[in-house]
Amino acid sequence: MYVLGLWDGHDSGAALxxxxxxIFAANEERFTKRKLEVKFPYHSINAALAYTNTKHxxxxxxxxxxxxxxKTLERVxxxxxxxxxxxxxxxxxxxxxxxxxxxxxxxxxxxxxxxLCNSISSYAIRKQLNSMGFKNYTLHIVDHHTAHAATxxxxxxxxxxxxxxxxxxGDGASATVSTLENKKLTRHIRIGARDSLGIFFEQVTxxxxxxxxxxxxxxxxxxxxxxxxxxxxxxxxxxFSASGTIMRSRYGPVKQFGTLQKIAWKTPREQFSYxxxxxxxxxxxxxxxxxxxxxxxxxxxxxxxxxxxxxANMLVRNLDALKHWYIFPHMGDGGIALxxxxxxxxxxxxxxxxxxxxxxxxxxxxxDTERAIKKERxxxxxxxxxxxxxxxxxxxxSNGNYVFWFQGRMEMGPRALGNxxxxxxxxxxxxxxxxxxYVKKREWFQPFAPSILEEDVPRIIEYDNKGxxxxxxxxxxxxxxxxxxxxxxxxxxxxxxxQMVGNENPIYMDMLKQVRRHKGHGIVLNTSFNxxxxxxxxxxxxAIATMKASKTKYMFINGxxxxxxxxx
Numbered sequence: 001m002y003v004l005g006l007w008d009g010h011d012s013g014a015a016l017x018x019x020x021x022x023i024f025a026a027n028e029e030r031f032t033k034r035k036l037e038v039k040f041p042y043h044s045i046n047a048a049l050a051y052t053n054t055k056h057x058x059x060x061x062x063x064x065x066x067x068x069x070x071k072t073l074e075r076v077x078x079x080x081x082x083x084x085x086x087x088x089x090x091x092x093x094x095x096x097x098x099x100x101x102x103x104x105x106x107x108x109x110x111x112x113x114x115x116l117c118n119s120i121s122s123y124a125i126r127k128q129l130n131s132m133g134f135k136n137y138t139l140h141i142v143d144h145h146t147a148h149a150a151t152x153x154x155x156x157x158x159x160x161x162x163x164x165x166x167x168x169x170g171d172g173a174s175a176t177v178s179t180l181e182n183k184k185l186t187r188h189i190r191i192g193a194r195d196s197l198g199i200f201f202e203q204v205t206x207x208x209x210x211x212x213x214x215x216x217x218x219x220x221x222x223x224x225x226x227x228x229x230x231x232x233x234x235x236x237x238x239x240f241s242a243s244g245t246i247m248r249s250r251y252g253p254v255k256q257f258g259t260l261q262k263i264a265w266k267t268p269r270e271q272f273s274y275x276x277x278x279x280x281x282x283x284x285x286x287x288x289x290x291x292x293x294x295x296x297x298x299x300x301x302x303x304x305x306x307x308x309x310x311x312a313n314m315l316v317r318n319l320d321a322l323k324h325w326y327i328f329p330h331m332g333d334g335g336i337a338l339x340x341x342x343x344x345x346x347x348x349x350x351x352x353x354x355x356x357x358x359x360x361x362x363x364x365x366x367x368d369t370e371r372a373i374k375k376e377r378x379x380x381x382x383x384x385x386x387x388x389x390x391x392x393x394x395x396x397x398s399n400g401n402y403v404f405w406f407q408g409r410m411e412m413g414p415r416a417l418g419n420x421x422x423x424x425x426x427x428x429x430x431x432x433x434x435x436x437x438y439v440k441k442r443e444w445f446q447p448f449a450p451s452i453l454e455e456d457v458p459r460i461i462e463y464d465n466k467g468x469x470x471x472x473x474x475x476x477x478x479x480x481x482x483x484x485x486x487x488x489x490x491x492x493x494x495x496x497x498x499q500m501v502g503n504e505n506p507i508y509m510d511m512l513k514q515v516r517r518h519k520g521h522g523i524v525l526n527t528s529f530n531x532x533x534x535x536x537x538x539x540x541x542x543a544i545a546t547m548k549a550s551k552t553k554y555m556f557i558n559g560x561x562x563x564x565x566x567x568x
Contacts, residue, residue: 002054003061003348005341006045008125009071009081010213011036011334014044015360016052017341020351022155024048025412026361027334030538036214038085039078040128041337051362056133061348063140063340065147067121068171069111075124089211099257102206106253110193112172140344144170145304147339148331149187152303153180154342155356156326162297164288167304167332168198168213177245177291180301183352189291195249197240197283198306203257204276207264213305219273220309221446224493226274231282235263236275242286245294281312289319298323303339305332308414310475310497317466317474329358329471330413338412357504358417358471361410364540369558372540376548378565386507389556394514396554397423397524402431402439404529404555406543407507410536415472416528417499418451418508420536424525425488426450432488432525438568439550441532447496450489453512453522454502460486460523461498472499482521489525499526 005015013027024047029035031043049056074081086092087101095101118141126139142150148165163178163185174196177189193199202212205219231237239256241248251259264272284306292298300322307313307327317325328335345351366383373381384392393403402424411417422439424431436442449472457463461476469476475495478486483494490496501509501522516522529543530536531550537543540557547555553567 001061001349002059003063003341003345004045004048004059005063005337005339005344006041006125007065007333007337007340008040008075009066009333010038011332012038012041012044013334013337014041014048015338015341016048016054017345018052020345020349020354022338022354022356022360024051024360025338026410026538029535030361030410033535035089035533035535038081042132044337045132047362057135059134059137061140061344062129062134062137063142063344064121064125065142065336065340066144066170067117067141068109068113068144069117070105070108072117072121072124075121088213102257103254106199106257109169110172110253112193140340142340142343144336145173145176145190146187146343147336148303149176149178149185149339150343150346151328151330151335151339152301152326153178153185154346154352155328155354156301158299158301158324158326159353160297161299161301161326162292162295164291164300164302165304166197166284166287166302166306168202169193169196170333174198175247175287175304177295179295179297180352183350185346185352188295189245191247194252195247196253197247197280198304199253200240200249200256201276201280201306201309203253203260204273207260208269208273217308218443218446220277220311221491222270223273223277224491225445226268226270229271229274229278231278234275234278235267236260236279240279240283242283242290245287245291247283247287277311280309281315284312285315285319288316289321292319292321300324301326301328303328303331303335307331307473310473311495313473314475314495317464322466325467327471327473329415329473331473332414335413358411358413359409359419359505360412362538363409364558366559369540369560372544373560373562376544379544380563380565382561383559384556384561386559387510389559389561390507390510391514392561393423393556394511394518397425398515398518400425400428400431401554402435402525402552404543404547404552404557406529406537406540406555406557408558410538414528415499416526416536417470417472418501418505418526420529420538421451422527422529426523426525427485427487429487435527439531439552440527447491448489448525448527449497449499450486450523451499451501451508451512451526453509453516454500456516456522457498457500460521461496468500468502469498470500470502470504472497485521486523489523
């Protein structure tokens, strides 16, 4: 039996489950080359069918999520969604009355699901699916936060867990707490959209001049450049409270936005970011801690866009009551196509646990790769075995070079996990600056992240054994004696966001072992294979185009070593 999940909003995409196995997932941005695409996921759906050799008629169940008023209106009037996408990503001139536009948006998204929303959304989705050739299927609606909860609960290693979701908003809610016990997922707590911690941080991101729903990580990074303040002196401290398992915002989103603007007007940007991050961590930590205390479950699975904030996640991990943790790697809305499919499969078949791997996107043959390379002049190629690629890449990195690394199936989610990565030494400020200037073109205060051999982790970071982070979702503090060796992957406060690599990715693990042979530690800088503002590359053609545009010299791609004669 096949269950197809789809999401047609912010970071749209599709996922496919066969029986009790996740067999494909991808986001539409990788196909359209528009970061965080909002259009209906035609390409992702077709890719899922093509990759698995599945016919439209094979799909018996299709799941989609989120039928709140604004989402329903966008399905009926797609131009609304496109216009907001261009506005949010600053792809248009700043319109007049942008504050009014902002306030209308948050007033409407607070409304939630109204009568007829389900019927209208279902009609719009069916129309799209039928035009693609789907017939004789059952269409299922899944609540927004239920989809988030399904990703966390059903892909976690826990048979029993506390399941926490926190995001901006969806279907009138901003956070939920559920339990997974005896293979049953049960929701206990729902926080309304008015009291959204995620919307608070979105608004802060907007006010400091960055793009909401995209640049929140930059605010988190910039906060560490402020002089630290005790929480009692935080100018934002009264805007939120957490009492028991209830989060409360002092004001609704519209009044909150105006209040934040007034405070930001007289506060340096770094300090304002610090205040926001400190409040964010304080409230999220209390909410999760109080939820653990209330339900007496110390194994916690988490999802929702708020959990992309790795510094707040670190505070949650350090809670005394927390025993083990898991954060779904595609924690934002880009993961809820899979969440919808997971939840429907749970309803139909009772499946509540999967052997999850993030490597569930498309892959490409050696022949496909060769064809892409041969299209370009000035590129030479040399075939290598997997072990030769691992050894050769490790040698180049250890000698102070950065390399493009493209292997196997594409990762799901926003983090490069060793299949679509740019790799560099972890101890070279020079190479880090070269990456920033010529390839990534990012703000100077954004840190890069490391991939570390799992067996070397305790030697490099302060590690507590509450869960191995193979998916790059958590910050840790680097040991002081290791900071010279982690200069290019460590933030100003001594933290890093590691990927802990084991045998789930054999060629990548082998490469790290070869780096350890050269340098003494199995660690490299690992950043996503893309140019800033573009999605992570998907195809060999994408990789070649990025190599050419960035004048990168070396690439290892599907058993082929590529040299760009025009590279630096």
